[in-house]
Amino acid sequence: MNVQYVTFGGVTVGVCILVAVLVEWWPGLRPLRKDPLRHLGALLPFLLAWAYGALTILGVGGLIGWIARTTLWISNWLGDAALVWGVGGSIGQHSGGVRYLPLTATGAGVVLILTVAMAAAAKKSKYGDVLKKGTWCGICLGTSAGVAGFAAVPLAQAANWLGTTVYGAIG
Incomplete structure (x- = not known):
């Protein structure tokens, strides 16, 4: 199993997806204060998809792992190109x-x-x-060491526990 690491460009792509989703979602301060649960609940599909995307990049092998690693590689490349050509940054830096x-x-x-x-x-x-964007964002941020990276261990533990519980119940 080949683990792919995210670059600054890949993290930038992930954060851009996150920002775009949040801007599209933002209901305004008054509606958010009036009915916070309904509006925050609208983010749930994105958050679940983000968690799934982060899980797929955590070293899953086979076709699913290959798709996740390829998605991350493309995101790294796109983000690195945008950083170099967009703002004059450097490429190849791991985050x-x-x-x-x-x-x-x-x-x-x-x-x-x-x-x-x-x-x-x-x-x-x-x-x-939204599910596609959340999965893509999770793949980009799942191996980052920043704010998003902290979720990797709890997600893996939850998947391992759930698997042990489900498969243990039938085996």
Whole structure:
């Protein structure tokens, strides 16, 4: 299994996706104060997809891992190009990888189940576009050492625990 690390460009792409989603979502201060749960609940599909995207980049192998690593590689390249040509920055800098807990066999099983659920939801749900953006953002930020990287260990632990619980119950 080949672990891909995110560059400053990849983190920039992830943060740009996050900012775009938040700007599209922003209901305004008055509506947010009036009904915060409803408005914050509208972010739930993005957050769930972000968690899924972060899980897929945490060392999952096979086709799902390859797709996640390829997505990260493309995002790194696009972000690095934007930094060089857009603001005169440098390329090839790693943003400092995060140490993460690898997924167990049962945790990987959970990721496969989540992949089926995400593919079906992205195709049939009214939140399909948001789910795709959340997954892409999670892939970009899942191995970063910054604010988003802190979620890698709890996500892996949760997937491993859920896998042990589900597969232990049937085995």
